[in-house]
């Protein structure tokens with residue numbers, strides 16, 4: 185079964201509390217999502233492999249470590265995941281970015297339709313980190329993992345700011361190899377499938393559409 189990594193750093197927890205506040209406006213919300221994503225990306229990339237190289241410092245020859253092997257690709261799920269891209273890229277500027285658009289079927293909560301997909305051509309050789317603000321029912325997350333795996337990806341993580349037990353269970357059941365990196369695990373879903381206490385509609389709050 186995959187790991188669930190909770191980023192319990194005080195800075196992340198403080199900023200998530202500001203996100204939860206209904207009085208936080210879109211500008212501040214966007215900035216917070218970006219900052220939290222940057223901190224969380226630190227955890228999501230913790231197990232990138234290193235290799236040793238020889239470097240000449242101004243004083244001596246040194247054996248030093250650099251990242252080796254697979255490079256990173258971020259795949260935001262549109263639209264809320266878009267808000268996390270700049271923060272993630274601040275930490276891994278050389279990463280490539282793919283995009284997946286998922287349309288949730290309002291009549292059938294178990295179904296999601298992909299309407300857009302553009303992935304790096306070499307995704308099979310990359311460490312793929314899927315980005316979404318929320319892992320709620322897991323339907324969009326599972327579909328996106330299906331899509332990147334069908335494109336050849338073998339090493340996939342899912343990074344979200346908020347999740348709940350239902351979302352974790354669904355994603356772990358469908359994709360037991362995909363680690364989940366999150367900022368908070370809330371109580372659960374309400375009848376409208378929103379995370380409670382949550383942050384409300386993440387896309388609307390990011391883009392000011394409500």
Ligand code: URA
Pocket residue numbers: 264318320377378379380382383384385386387
């Ligand atoms: N998507 C959101 O934007 N908010 C939730 O609480 C759940 C899914």
